[in-house]
Amino acid sequence: SLLYYNHAWCAASLSQTINQVAASRQKHTLPDLPYDYGALEPHINAEIMQLHHSKHHATYVNNLNVTEEKYKEALAKGDVSAQVALQPALKFNGGGHINHSIFWTNLSPNGGGEPQGELMEAIKRDFGSFQKMQEKMSATAVAVQGSGWGWLGYEKESGRLRIVACANQDPLQGTTGLIPLLGIDVWEHAYYLQYKNVRPDYIKAIWNIINWENVSERLQTAKK
Numbered sequence: 001s002l003l004y005y006n007h008a009w010c011a012a013s014l015s016q017t018i019n020q021v022a023a024s025r026q027k028h029t030l031p032d033l034p035y036d037y038g039a040l041e042p043h044i045n046a047e048i049m050q051l052h053h054s055k056h057h058a059t060y061v062n063n064l065n066v067t068e069e070k071y072k073e074a075l076a077k078g079d080v081s082a083q084v085a086l087q088p089a090l091k092f093n094g095g096g097h098i099n100h101s102i103f104w105t106n107l108s109p110n111g112g113g114e115p116q117g118e119l120m121e122a123i124k125r126d127f128g129s130f131q132k133m134q135e136k137m138s139a140t141a142v143a144v145q146g147s148g149w150g151w152l153g154y155e156k157e158s159g160r161l162r163i164v165a166c167a168n169q170d171p172l173q174g175t176t177g178l179i180p181l182l183g184i185d186v187w188e189h190a191y192y193l194q195y196k197n198v199r200p201d202y203i204k205a206i207w208n209i210i211n212w213e214n215v216s217e218r219l220q221t222a223k224k
């Protein structure tokens with residue numbers, strides 16, 4: 001009957017909509033860079049940027065989606081062992097996606113110089129001067145053993161800025177509670193093609209392309 005036909009059509013349509021909503025909620029996507037691959041030259045060359053974004057970051061996104069799919073299945077089965085076993089992959093790929101999404105916006109071809117306003121005041125209060133903060137963050141990033149990140153983060157409880165290192169792709173907020181403001185990727189994939197093994201030169205150069213407006217916006221959001 002027509003009534004039956006309409007019901008069947010509605011059910012099919014509803015189930016399709018639910019699947020689309022579920023799929024769109026789960027799939028993470030690679031964000032576009034807010035500038036061209038060559039825009040950060042001479043500080044970071046186009047080849048590094050292209051590989052870093054379109055290969056490395058893209059792989060974290062793909063593997064995060066795969067891991068979440070497996071996690072969803074484990075949850076549906078009530079399989080706690082499988083859920084626990086997936087956590088390292090979730091931390092690594094989820095962290096990789098979070099970290100790089102912040103990193104791209106922390107950089108700008110029009111960056112460098114010094115921050116203004118509230119961020120600058122907080123840096124002076126917590127580190128003594130902009131130069132001292134820069135030295136501390138550079139030293140922290142240089143000293144990361146193997147792969148990891150140097151971070152400037154906001155500690156909500158004290159209202160202060162902190163500089164810390166994270167290993168691998170450990171995401172700052174998920175592993176320390178600090179809210180990320182500025183991250184320096186010190187994985188070799190971030191600099192080796194241009195700087196070879198000389199990580200300090202890469203870190204020295206990156207200060208020329210820091211987007212302090214983005215870092216300031218992140219501080220404003222963190223304080224809310």
Ligand SMILES: [Fe+2]
Nearest residue numbers: 056185187190
């Ligand atoms: Fe990276």
